[in-house]
Amino acid sequence: MSDTGIGARVRRKEDRRFITGRANYTDDINLKNQTYGYFVRSPHAHATIDSINISQALKAPGVIAVLTGEDLAADKLGGLICGWMIHSKDGSPMKVGPHPALAQGKVRYVGDHVAIVVAKTKAQAKAAGELVRVSYGELPAVVDPADAQKSGGPPVHDLAPNNTVFEWALGDKAATDGAFARASHVTKMNIVNNRLVPNAIEPRAAIGSYDAASDHFTLYTTSQNPHVARLVISAFVGIAPENKLRVVAPDVGGGFGSKIFIYAEEVLCLWASKRIGGRPVKWTAERTESFQADAHGRDHVTEAELAMDQSGKIIGLRVKTIANMGAYLSTFASCVPTYLYATLLSGQYNIPAIYAEVDAVYTNTAPVDAYRGAGRPEATYVVERLVETAAREMKIDPAEFRRRNFITSFPHQTPVIMTYDAGDYHASLEKALGLADYKGFPARKAAAAAKGKMRGIGFSTYIEACGIAPSAAIGSLGAGVGLWESAEVRVNPVGTVEILTGSHSHGQGHETTFAQLASDRLGIPIDNVSVIHGDTDKVQFGMGTYGSRSGAVGMTAIAKALDKIEAKAKKVAAAVMEAAEGDVEFKDGSFTVKGTDKKMAFGEVALAAYVAHKFPSNEIEPGLKEGSFHDPSNFTFPAGCHICEVEIDRETGMTEIVNWVAVDDFGTIINPMIVEGQVHGGIAQGVGQALTEACVYDRESGQLLTGSYMDYCMPRAHDFPEFKLGFTETKCPSNPLGMKGCGEAGAIAAPAAVMNAVTDALGVRDLPMPASPHRVWRTIKGMRLAAE
């Protein structure tokens, strides 16, 4: 291994500009003659728009335009779309409520877009926004997924009676019912997966710019997938054909899924720029807008049952989930509680029969879509809470219960579509038990009790499907796109390299990891490799970064392009060194001819390829540039075991995480330092869900109660111990690098590990997330009252 190749802890190339404040985020970009957009948003959860009076706003200082839904309709622009069709059990297609970028006739959540005010300064736009007079007719609102289908009030969308988007199912109902009929023990739980706000450090932002002279649009935006944004804005919204629309996602400060989606603000900045004659229109979300109008995550209500035989072997799993979609179907909303959720309900276990039903519902809340893990954390939470509870009820050690049920041979076909290709779940469990000193836990619990603390331990042996995704397979399940990835490797005449990737880095460190691959494969210094992404004018079409796909899918595309580079370079080297192509070997950055001392460095071959003096150009084309589109043949299946230990202060209900062990199998690891960082961040987000975070809407009024950090509680550095990380490795067989993906694992594993530990400490069966001090205290108090 070289010190910059695969497996090396290379410091992140991009961090110099991030840490010194020299990054180039969308809000850092200012264009000539730029104007500012301000969005008038709905203060109501559900209301008719009876009239909008813009006359005062138009007269306000600096105001250039005030545009409403009527203007949008007049220009015949299309609405925002949901790109994954789900069919209900009865075969009917999901009910897609229209989603115009500016509300037309009705607002459906607090923060819904009503008008855009464009002015010379941000302050002027905002001040004028307050002068837009909207007359609303308030309607009853519904916010809770459990209430949505039976609210009896006016539906969020008329075309979706009872607010039902779809009623979908997966698995074999009869076989599952049969398993339950012969079960010797059934564990049944009602599980709520709390709604979360993504909270990227960088708020969303957009600059739309129309150049009338060339009839060309440019959008700078905070996107995880600029090509997909261009495709949707072009083909569905109809702003401009793709060749007349450039989308640039420059440095992006965190996304966690929330910047995958195509949002109203991006479309409206583009449209408004043309409407005002081509001056660029810039908008940067205030944090309040992020809370109100970023796509939220999770928000499931589930009844789940696990059936066991006498020996503690799982024989069946039955799940009924209601998933909140919010007021509109966001870009990939429909696939999250279906094909990214129910397909993972087998966990790491050999479960012969599974049946899952999912009802998706509209409510008067912000749209809900993929958020770090997307469906897989929800599935893991259901499975791991059930498994831990079943073990406790059957008085089997939870580690032993898992051992009895682990899948041990691969490939393994689950009853819910997925074919697990490789893994060793015993290995990660045993390694984690060792790192956690599981045997020493009773002594630690006793020591904690002596100082008035309740100590508990919890497991989460999770699995996820990453490397999203084989295009034909997801196409057959309703996806509107393919999920391959593209790469182009451009070798410059002196042997430096540019990698153009369809992946998009918004914190993951691609500029380093991808360069490590090229450095490793071409035997050149890592500084000689640059990674270019995020600009549709520079980079070939690509699908972007989400679902832990950019290693397994994005880097495989790069690896394939590098294969082609090597093959072409060998041809050039053979010609220059007057050798047979088959005799040329490439190693450590040098081309040699077998059995001779002839040798050319990679840079020399690159130069030879570009000057083209030494080979017949009719046989070998000049230049050294290759591309690849890689479509994976399967998902990848990262898995592992997280063990959490907590101590709870009896008097205050405060939970402290005192020990955390994570043993993950991500297949091949390119940069362990970056992977560890991904695990740390994922755990922190998962712990946030379990202990602190909750997005709460008022059940009556539909107002967002957690609209700022005064009430929405983010986890902080001091909430965590030093994590103990370990790795096991089974190579992923479906890509040449053997990579599985690591971006979401922590967020998927953590919530169940925490709640299994908290319930263990408290000696209770369940308590809802987040296990806030108040909630834990009430639980303790309830126990005491019951004991008295």
Add this chain to the structure above:
Amino acid sequence: MRDFNYHRPAKVADAVKLIKKAKNGKLLSGGMTLIPTMKQGLTDLTDIVDLAGLKNAGIVVGSGTVTVKAGTTHNDVADSRELKGTLPALAAVAGAIGDPHVRNRGTIGGSIANNDPAADYPAALLGLGATVITNARKIPADKFFTGMFSTALKRDEIVTAVEFPVLRRAGYAKFPNPASRYAMVGVFVSQDTAGKVRVAVTGAGPCVFRQRQMETALEKTFSPDALTEIAVSPSGLNSDMHGSPEYRAHLVNVMARRAVSAAR
């Protein structure tokens, strides 16, 4: 943020004149509450009188008293070596406020004049029986905090310093709101050389208040155990998504015992 007139006087008397003259004016100290409120468009101010120009910061340790000038930041109080020697509980209170950014900007004068029901300083002032010194008079802490976000200050009155007595012992314990880090419940306890005890509670109610029952119990025996049986009534205490009145009432007892344990 809406437009306003900005003033930065160098003398207290000028500041008083300016605030008197303003149609709808506000004194600005650290701005840790006022500026976010203005940014949210929740104010309609014509004039801001910035007190930073007074350069009125610093801690004076006298014989039996500690005087903290109104413009002293929380960090300067928290990090004061002299204070850690004479009145460590006060340094602890300042160090428990907000986060480093807030502690670097926020001031004692601004905090007490704002009198946020969940602020930390009011507990220290009331719990020590401090005296608020203004341009016009001296106000005992018992008379200063009059209700939620309200004080005995007149519109054109400016806090210039707070004078704390150095007592036999004092301690502060805080249970922060998990999200905002304001006090969900903060209890400041002190005892003077004559044995008199003060117990001041912040965060739990609409305004900082004294818990007399605990004071009496601690005057008999200054020990956490003296408080165990005292049930605080939840009646009138704050209620929000982070804690019910019952939880806050319970925490008052827990934090009071911890404050007694921490008292030095």
